Amino acid sequence: MKVIVVGAGYVGLVAAACLSQSGHQVVCVDKNIKKIEALNNGIIPIYEENLESIVRESLGNNNLQFSSKIFVSSDIDMIIIAVGTPTLPDGRVDLSQVYNVFREIVNVVDHPIIVVMKSTVPPGVGEKVKKVFLNKSKVPISYISNPEFLREGQAVWDWYNPDRIVIGGDDRESIKKVLKLYSDIDAPRCIMDITSAEMVKYASNAFLATKISFINEIANLCELVGADILPVAKAVGLDKRIGGQFLKAGLGYGGSCFPKDTRGLDFVSTINGHTFNLLKSVIEVNFKQRIYAVRKLINHLGTINGKKVGVLGIAFKPNTDDTRESPAIDIIKMLVDEGADVVAYDPVVGSEQCPLPEEITLTNNYEVATKHAHALVICTEWPEILNIDWEEVAGHMRDPKVILDGRNCLSKSLLVELGFKYLGIGR
The missing domain is CATH 3.40.50.720 (NAD(P)-binding Rossmann-like Domain)
Incomplete structure (x- = not known):
């Protein structure tokens, strides 16, 4: 298929590279002209294992291109959005980049197309986007939520070895087409409505963050009572109901996902009248x-x-x-x-x-x-x-x-x- 990926950050660049390696024709778009020039020369702006070799190979066989503008030709099957959604000081998710992309899409699209949301957006945003933007389009635009679960440093491996592929949508034909993106990947397919798919991403990250904060609390208590967290965590993790992943005591979580998504989910909870006390403690x-x-x-x-x-x-x-x-x-x-x-x-x-x-x-x-x-x-x-x-x-x-x-x-x-x-x- 022919795909446009909007955003050349950690998610967008990995998505574009891996899709192109799988045989799809991909154009990756980013407004940062210097970044695009570097990428077209095979220079990767981020450190991610195996990503550089994939980009250079796909550039060489013309499966991958980089551009600073969205050009939607008549043969483009879908547009994947992978722009940033940072957290604002008050906990709200900044969706300005997402909304700007939709404004541009509505203006340039001249044939029916599928828009796939890879950016992490709060539950309910997809339905809002459909009402505010897509319903004003001159041509039908189908919306699909397809959250990513990539770990930085292992993103390429995770792309091809996911625990599950989550698809949220209300149009069966569009869902089938999006699934074709992953025809070479063996993983459970989880099909659901748009808002539920958006919630999966937040719920997953919130739970993993909870495991990290929990084991850190146990570690702090271990010091007070004279126990050692290493054998404690190992034994706890051997319980199949719990599992050992993310039970490693330390300085806490960081990165672009857990801090942003926990604060974002807390804000979504509050604005909807729910006090998420557990998440606040995490x-x-x-x-x-x-x-x-x-x-x-x-x-x-x-x-x-x-x-x-x-x-x-x-x-x-x-x-x-x-x-x-x-x-x-x-x-x-x-x-x-x-x-x-x-x-x-x-x-x-x-x-x-x-x-x-x-x-x-x-x-x-x-x-x-x-x-x-x-x-x-x-x-x-x-x-x-x-x-x-x-x-x-x-x-x-x-x-x-x-x-x-x-x-x-x-x-x-x-x-x-x-x-x-x-x-x-x-x-």
Whole structure:
């Protein structure tokens, strides 16, 4: 099929690349002209495993093109919307990019077409869009909700190996055509109405965020009673009713999805007259987890004013350069406020991707961050961090050589043996 994907961010670019690799003819549209020029030259603006090779291959066989404008020729089967839907300060979801795309579509479409919503939008938006925009179109436009469940850093793998494919719509023929996009993918098909499909995305992310905040609360309690969260979480996760995924204590969730979607669902709940107390607690626990980590470091150093603290890992998780809502960013800002001399390390993230205070040094060399440091905070479990020569690091750090392992990813026994003061989460 011939498809237009609007949006060349994490979701749109992966969708465009993978669809083109599956044999569809795809044009990916983004208003950022510099980004489009780079993409047409095979230069990928984000770090995502295997994505660059797919884009370059699809460019080479002409299955994929990039453009800064939406051109809907008569042979285009569908338009996929994958633009950003950020959260506003009051918790509302900013749908301005979505609405702008629909205004443009209604103006340029001259034949019946299917519009597929990949962007995460609150439940009820699809029906609103149909009434406000699509009903004014001169030609029939069918609306399908098709939420994505891609994990940053593993998005390409997730595209081809999804747990389920969710399709929300009220036109059977349109649903059948959208399913053809995934004819080469073996996964359960979940067909439902539009609003229910929108709710699936929010409910899924809210539940996963709840698991993370829950295990962090258990970890904090473990420290108070003298238990160790690692064997506790492992044993709890072996219960098939619970499962072990997302039961890893640490600094809390970050990224572009969980923080945005939990706040967005909380706002949707409130505006519809429902007080989602559980979700409010999940959000609060996640924020406090960063404060808890900094307080823990201060308690063991006495004061961090004037002391060098190396923060290892800036991306919100490994295998991505995304720093949105990263725990590391919050922790760094709190450390600076307390007077610490902070040097941050990440093997991938550069200063152009990271909104850090001006006084912070950001390096891609871990030795710069660890040398003469009084303490280190592990914020991202990058392989490059796990494989650091800790004996060498111990030799050039200053006492008391504290390591706050915010991801419980290092060997406590090894570090203690090397003379470090080891602090984990829930240990």
